[in-house]
Amino acid sequence: METKVTREQALQLLQKYNQEPFHVLHGLTVEGTLRWYAQQLGYGADADFWGIVGLLHDIDFEKYPQEHCKKAPELLAEIGAEDALVHAICSHGYGLCTDIQPEHQMEKVLFAADELTGLIGAAVRMRPSKSTEDFEVSSLKKKFKDKKFAAGCSREVIRQGAALLGWELDELFEKTIQAMRTCEAQINAEMAALG
Numbered sequence: 001m002e003t004k005v006t007r008e009q010a011l012q013l014l015q016k017y018n019q020e021p022f023h024v025l026h027g028l029t030v031e032g033t034l035r036w037y038a039q040q041l042g043y044g045a046d047a048d049f050w051g052i053v054g055l056l057h058d059i060d061f062e063k064y065p066q067e068h069c070k071k072a073p074e075l076l077a078e079i080g081a082e083d084a085l086v087h088a089i090c091s092h093g094y095g096l097c098t099d100i101q102p103e104h105q106m107e108k109v110l111f112a113a114d115e116l117t118g119l120i121g122a123a124v125r126m127r128p129s130k131s132t133e134d135f136e137v138s139s140l141k142k143k144f145k146d147k148k149f150a151a152g153c154s155r156e157v158i159r160q161g162a163a164l165l166g167w168e169l170d171e172l173f174e175k176t177i178q179a180m181r182t183c184e185a186q187i188n189a190e191m192a193a194l195g
Helices: 007-017 021-040 044-056 072-079 083-091 105-125 137-145 155-165 169-194
Strands: none
Touching: 007 021, 007 044, 007 072, 021 044, 021 105, 021 169, 044 083, 044 105, 072 083, 083 105, 105 137, 105 155, 105 169, 137 169, 155 169
16 A cells, blocks of 8 residues: 655644644554554565554644544545545544444554554553553553553553454453564654654
């Protein structure tokens, strides 16, 4: 899958509709995570497409939280996003705010990893290192079981995502931590540059 949307266009659109640094950080994190998954799962040629989906998946969430995944097509039209990109982005709200099912492997990964990157990010911010480099699956499992920790990150969606992919939770945890490790330094540098 190819997209005519450039990363520069995607990032500009993300920043236009997301002023909160946390939301920009989340977009960059999911972008990096999806790029890693594309390489690992044999979709390396589509890594740019996967990345742009990750970057823009919450394009409408900050300004239009009540219309999440419903307002996105209108905003994505501003940069000429093709149907496959719009479908992929809207599918991550399946069963929550949309009835668009994740069909492609990338859409299933996005559905599973979106909430999980949020949970991992919250857990990592509590650590002295503030890094995924020394963060292990065992620590994540403890945080996952603690329903009060990062209560906004739906454990049920993470479980559903793992099931969609046909993976055990541990496999999803391990892979997503690895994915976040590979892009952490670059994201930190980019966030500093965006200021």
